[in-house]
Amino acid sequence: MRFHVWISVLLVVTLAGAAGCRKHAETAKGDPLLTAYDTEVDWTDAQHVIPLSYEQAQGKRIFYQQCVWCHADATPAGPSNRSNLTPVPPLLNDGATLNAESDEYMLNIVTLGGTAMGKSAMMPPYGRMLSTGEIRSVIAFARAIAQPSYQPPARAGSQYSAK
Ligand code: HEC
Structure with missing residues (x-):
């Protein structure tokens, strides 16, 4: 018993x-926020917190060191230089502009700079400063924070463009 x-x-x-x-x-x-490596507050909606993967979190770190001065409106040091540039560089989260660009085009313009891609020479080349992996991580970060949100191409081949 x-x-x-x-x-x-x-x-x-x-x-x-x-x-x-x-x-x-x-x-x-x-809850993806609990397993995220880092987060970014949506630039268009402070109530929306975006979870970042390891790669996206690396990209965020590089963005805030190298790109924030021209591709965001606010920087860790105050207002950015963006509005002083002509043409005004797109915000890194500008999905209306960047969603249409392939990863390969983004990789090329960041690696080779604006001049090589027929854009403004104010866009510096980062090929000697950042590795391809680091540049890909910044692109991954851009895709993560894009508004409207980024949809990867349905077919693997369609990401390659001659642009
Ligand atoms: C000194 C200012 C400056 C810095 C720093 C800078 N950019 Fe740019 N970026 C520009 C300008 C100016 C353009 C060109 C805009 C145009 O010609 O329409 C540009 C263009 C681009 C484009 C292409 C946009 C398009 O619509 O074709 C991408 C992608 C980009 N930058 C990413 C980056 C990344 C990632 C970094 C950091 C690693 C960075 N930029 C750092 C100024 C800058």
Whole structure:
């Protein structure tokens, strides 16, 4: 009789424990912010926090070191230089402009600079300063924060453009 009571207690404790664990795992899985490496507050909506993958988080770090001065309106040091430039560079989250550009075009203009791609010479070449992986991570960050949001091309081949 006593033995049975103990078995029941043990069962209840084990089941409760298992249920607890499962519940915990579900919460972590359900909320991408809990598993993100970093986050970025949506530039167009302060209530919206965007979770960043490891690669996107690396891109964010590089963006705030190299690009923020011309591709954002506010910088860690105050207002940016952006509005003084002609043509005015697109904000990095400008999906209306950048969503239409392929990853390869973005990689090329950041690596080679504006002149090489028929754009303003005010866009510096970063090929000697940043690795291809680092440049790809900035592009990944741009895609993550894009408004309207970025949809990757449906076919792998369609990302290559002659632009
Ligand atoms: C000194 C200012 C400056 C800095 C710093 C700078 N850019 Fe630019 N960027 C520009 C200008 C100016 C353009 C060209 C706009 C045009 O010709 O329409 C441009 C263009 C671009 C474009 C192409 C946009 C398009 O519509 O074709 C991308 C992508 C870009 N920059 C990304 C970056 C990244 C990533 C960094 C940092 C690694 C960076 N830029 C740093 C000024 C800058």
